[in-house]
Amino acid sequence: MIEKALREQIKEVAVEHFNTNGYHGTTIRNIAKDVNCSLPMIYYYYKNKKELFDEIIKKEYFNLLEKQASLLKIDNIINFYTKFIYDLNSLSNYDKQVYRLGVKVYLSFDGDEELMNHMDEWEKSILPRHCKILKPYMKNVNNEKVVVRTLVHLLETMIINIVVKNRYLPEDEIREEISIVLQNCG
Amino acid sequence: MIEKALREQIKEVAVEHFNTNGYHGTTIRNIAKDVNCSLPMIYYYYKNKKELFDEIIKKEYFNLLEKQASLLKIDNIINFYTKFIYDLNSLSNYDKQVYRLGVKVYLSFDGDEELMNHMDEWEKSILPRHCKILKPYMKNVNNEKVVVRTLVHLLETMIINIVVKNRYLPEDEIREEISIVLQNCG
DNA sequence: TCCTTTATTTAACGTTCGTTATAATAATAG
């Protein structure tokens, strides 16, 4: 227990490598070198390169998304979305890299068709979820769906800025932009 | 004349391959096979793999961006931005793939540090340019900078949707979302 | 015509890749 389980350690290093060099640019040998284990150890814990990559996306990334989506407690709707985005700034390095890798697959910059289908499934759930969250605050708004769509699009860019481009977004900038889109929502 | 044909053909096929498989996933052999020429012909026209990739980004992608940025004629500001985005739908396949590849480098999912610096240079010019375009329409808006920033963020997502995720965005959806952000601009 | 330059191919070099067969070690259980 002093040493982190080797299997986990391999996964962590793999996340870094896939992130920096992409799937094809990542080599099992380099992972092993950084983990400080012999090459076949990676095959001892993972069937092959693809399974290692898949586990990162299917388990780590989607766990992260679900955790992120579940920590809801709403008072003011603008505060809610501001916090939702702002908290991404303080994700652990590992989580940020997993997130980044997930976005990469989501944009089909990496991974394969099978992983893309997982992504599409998730994506379908996004608009309805935010529609539900926002509904109570949309009494005096006529173009409900457009506002939700616009907000989701804006959130996407901010997520990419923080997680993919690894930039810090200050809380007030986030709030300002969200407020522009939600300015008619009480 | 024949020379140019082959050189261009190599570049076109390379764009496809880099797009589909990334830099590391693309092999010179596969490009040659699709071009229907022998392998060393690629080295006859391009010094090496990296130079081929660099030329696509540095020439093709930035040409595209500048062409895109220069076709301005403004009447109504919402019409202007709507058209700006909507026209991306009808880019040629080649241009769309070049654009996609550029975005991939921009998000540092591919390419190297040197190319990223090119991207950063361009990025710095974005906000000022849109500020200038929007300034005349911002008379009765107090939070000018926030509006511009939000708009640029929204545009980015729509660009990614059309060019990276290869989706068709209908004109009215684009107009609706832009209108949300620019609703106080005359 | 011959010669020089351009365009293209065949064949191979050395390297690195993903993956595995095999063996050695450490841990555990009986």
Added chain:
DNA sequence: CTATTATTATAACGAACGTTAAATAAAGGA
């Protein structure tokens, strides 16, 4: 103490990679 199982390492396989040397073909003046 021994038998068995769980880990780890050494060494190598065949395939594919980026790249180049060398030879050949085509073209175009002189």
